[in-house]
Amino acid sequence: MKRSSIEESVMSVPSADLARKWLRHYASTEHMAGTRGDLEMAEFTRDKMQEFGLERAKIVPMDALLSYPIxxxxxxxxxxxxxxxxxxxxxxxxxxxxxxxxxxxxxxxxxxxxxxxxxxxxxxxxxxxxxxxxxxxxxxxxxxxxxxxxxxxxxxxxxxxxxxxxxxxxxxxxxxxxxxxxxxxxxxxxxxxxxxxxxxxxxxxxxxxxxxxxxxxxxxxxxxxxxxxxxxxxxxxxxxxxxxxxxxxxxxxxxxxxxxxxxxxxxxxxxxxxxxxxxxxxxxxxxxxxxxEVKPIWNVIAEIPGSLEADEDQPIVIGNHRDAWVFGAADPNSGSAVLLEVARALGKLVRDGWQPKRTIVLASWSGEEFGLLGSTGWGEANAGGLLKRAALYINTDVGVSGDTFYASASPSVGRAILHAAAVVVNPATGRPLLNDWDASLGTLGSGSDYTVFLDHLGIASMDLRFGASNSFTYGVYHSTYDSYTWIEKEADPTFAHHVALTRLIGVLAVRFSSSAVLPISLADHGAALSRYVDHLGELPKAGSLDLSVLRDAVRAYRESAVTAPLDNDLLGAHERLFLAPEGLPQRPWFKHVLQAPGLYLGYDAKVFPGIDQAVSDGDGALAQSLVARYADLLRSAAARVGRPQASSSLPPQART
Missing domain, CATH: 3.50.30.30 (Glucose Oxidase; domain 1)
Incomplete structure (x- = not known):
């Protein structure tokens, strides 16, 4: 099958009526993580994925510390x-x-x-x-x-x-x-x-x-x-x-x-x-x-095996969390309805004889609301296996809470979102989504399931959603009123935005899983690095911080990125070049040196977060030592980009 016909197929399948049906079911009962409702929704998700042709869909339980009110x-x-x-x-x-x-x-x-x-x-x-x-x-x-x-x-x-x-x-x-x-x-x-x-x-x-x-x-x-x-x-x-x-x-x-x-x-x-x-x-x-109390929670994992051998495979993971504080119609089950429609669209392709080059994993997480429990546990457990060569994680959480499109992503995959948005119609205007989007790309901090993939494992990630035009959040967030009625009345009465988001994720899944060369741009990543260093120089307390060695390292990286050959092993593992094995100061689990949630923010990202925090704390000596440390890391990345090798020869942090 030609890629154009594959994309046409994945775009033609999503149904507003079915998205409505799935959301109505998810929001029909309370389903806090670890409760009977959560298990019932896990079983529903698994059964639907299997019905759609994803026969490998299964429930993967894990124990976790949960907390409930008395x-x-x-x-x-x-x-x-x-x-x-x-x-x-x-x-x-x-x-x-x-x-x-x-x-x-x-x-x-x-x-x-x-x-x-x-x-x-x-x-x-x-x-x-x-x-x-x-x-x-x-x-x-x-x-x-x-x-x-x-x-x-x-x-x-x-x-x-x-x-x-x-x-x-x-x-x-x-x-x-x-x-x-x-x-x-x-x-x-x-x-x-x-x-x-x-x-x-x-x-x-x-x-x-x-x-x-x-x-x-x-x-x-x-x-x-x-x-x-x-x-x-x-x-x-x-x-x-x-x-x-x-x-x-x-x-x-x-x-x-x-x-x-x-x-x-x-x-x-x-x-x-x-x-x-x-x-x-x-x-x-x-x-x-x-x-x-320690109780079980239940992830649902479905795999569409790729045609590449295991040592060449670069899995693409698509995830949404399923658990909610009450009914969770917007957060997260607008995204859950989208995930099911993505599964249905990909399942039809599989039944029609299609197989992606790279394995696609669909994941319905539990325990996100308590602290990203399901995705983090699964990510850590599979770091040396399925995720060792993963190329991308696509997240949707609050998939639809308004009609304005937002995307946050690793800079290297931003261009892929732009290109996909050019072929998906914005239901609010009838024009390509790209025409109505300001094309601004947010920096990923934390607060949703991409965190373990990007910040700990170094897998390029993106988070996609439709939201309110005048607010980061929405009015009934984490309340009893986050209901099917609210979605139908206030957010997406026709469910057309659910369909649009399904199409966008479907197109991205096809392109990343089936393209001969991964659509990852090292040059775009390099441009972002320059902006990040400029930001450090503008910090109010930057004072006498000398960024010259970091600027030189960024310049070396950008020069290598422009001329780098199109090597999938390098492209897929590229984000791992920016992991520091020792992690960030005060929080070693966060290993990505280029972005992380602000230490006192939690949601919003800081770029070069270790340096940023040291400057904020007035610790000039630590800030300067981190500048030198991260300049070394960037010079090493520049050398690898200029001389791509098999992923097995990438530095230890790239083989997590």
Whole structure:
């Protein structure tokens, strides 16, 4: 079969009606990782993939440390009159317009891995809970030690807000959704619009995700967290209680804060004056009882074997996580519906006699919401086998939550996305998707399942989605209201964007698995390196940092990349040239020196993250030593690019 006819076939198969059907099923019941609902959805996914012709689809169980809520409680009491007391509801309202909003899970608003315990004391407000926010409080003489800290969602991963609060000796943390960030400050709230209603609560993991991904206990691996992450289990999860709350519930707490008015950057969208605290005259009690227990979770793995011999094969992995905090219609099951349609399209090709050159792996992960447990466990377990020569990981998580296309990727595969977007129609305009996309390519940080593949194993990766035009997130994220009704009403009524994303991933899968030469651009990677070094020079605290040897190394790499022969062994293993076996400072599990989640960000990426963090910390000596170390790494990469050899002769970090 000609590639053009293969692509036409993979584009013709996806169906809006079937994508709707799959999503309706996934979102029909709660399916948190490790629960019966999660297993049922794993069985459904496996059965459908087998039905589509992917006969090798199987469930791959693994044990992992999970965390579930038993009880949580907040009470505020007047220190002058104990009869004056108030407790927030900590539950989400039932909406007549959304038939699944009455789920019992609406009462299970919790943060996984938050410590069991009780804290009592005054409250303070620390904005987004970043280090600089806590430093601002201390600078103003407002001490966090022993206090219950209110912080709002946004700007960094929720677990890192708790990590930062612990560093300042807070006794507990309450994380609230501010309407300025994803509520009425963005537009009409659900069910009248897409944004977060007053009682909506963002659940989530409290793991310290920028330190190490995956199960904090490594229960299934035969290794402990220290050997895998360089850190003990209890260094990766909170030691203090923490609870997520709605902006409806946080309002009375903020109203009870005294102290100075918060600076402009701390003000939010509620109709009140945000103050820093403390809550003079009022004392709060926070109680949390969460389990931490080892339980099985279930990945689903399907392989389409390639025609190349094992020592030449370069597998392409396509993944989406399946587990959700409640119904998970957008996060993640819009992507799950897309994954099933990709499986159906590829399955039809297989039944028609097609075989890719390179093996294609389709993966439905579990445990992502707790901390990328399923993908990380599988990635680590297969690092020396199936993934030893893997060329690409394609991820879709929240596949569809709006109508604007976004892509984040390793720079070397960005051009492949552009070319695929030129042949897929944007359902919103009827033009090629490329015509309506600004062609900007985000840098991958963390927060989804590409993390182990790119940051630990050095496999080029991409993350593809349709989202809101005015926000990174969407209004009902991690709430009971992330439902089929919300998707149908607010995100993709016709399911045309599900079809478009399926087509895009299908085309990419065909091109990467079947092209004579992998569509990976070393020149584009080199151009990105120049931008990364320029960024280092622009850091506010860069000062006297000498980047000359790094610039010279980048120049050498770019010169080699322009003239490099088209060698698949080199192209497929190229990303591994930028792994440092010792990992990044403070977090050795993250081995890619060019990008990683910011140490205090968790989601967003930093480029040359080791150098960036050293500069931010004011450690000029470490920053300069890392410049020299990474310049050596780049010079070695330049030599390999200029003199391609079989993957078996690549440096040790490329043979992980």
């Amino acid at each position: 009880e949580r409680h907040i009470e505020v009491v007047s220190t002058d009159d104990a009869s004056q007391r108030w407790s927030p509801a900590l539950e989400e309202a039932i909406l007549e317009e959304d038939p699944t909003s009455g789920s019992r899970f609406r009462n299970l608003t919790f943060l996984a891995y938050a410590a069991t315990g009780q804290a009592r004391g005054e409250m303070v407000y620390a904005n987004y809970g970043r280090p600089e926010d806590f430093e601002e409080l201390e600078k103003r003489g407002i001490h966090v030690a022993g206090k219950i800290v209110l912080v709002r969602y946004g700007q960094c991963f929720r677990g890192l807000k708790i990590m930062n609060a612990q560093a300042f000796n807070a006794s507990a943390v309450l994380i609230f959704s501010d309407p300025e960030d994803d509520g009425f400050g963005k537009g009409k709230v659900y069910p009248d619009g897409p944004w977060r209603p007053a009682s909506s609560v963002q659940r989530g993991s409290a793991q310290f995700n920028s330190l190490c991904a995956g199960d904090p206990a490594r229960a299934a691996s035969g290794f402990d967290s220290k050997s895998r992450c360089g850190l003990e289990r209890d260094e990766l999860i909170p030691s203090i209680p923490a609870i997520p709350i709605s902006y409806e519930d946080v309002t009375p707490l903020l109203e009870r804060l005294g102290g100075p008015e918060a600076p402009h950057g701390f003000q939010g969208g509620l109709n009140l004056t945000y103050r820093l605290g403390p809550s003079s005259g009022w004392e709060a009690t926070v109680e949390v009882n969460n389990t931490r």
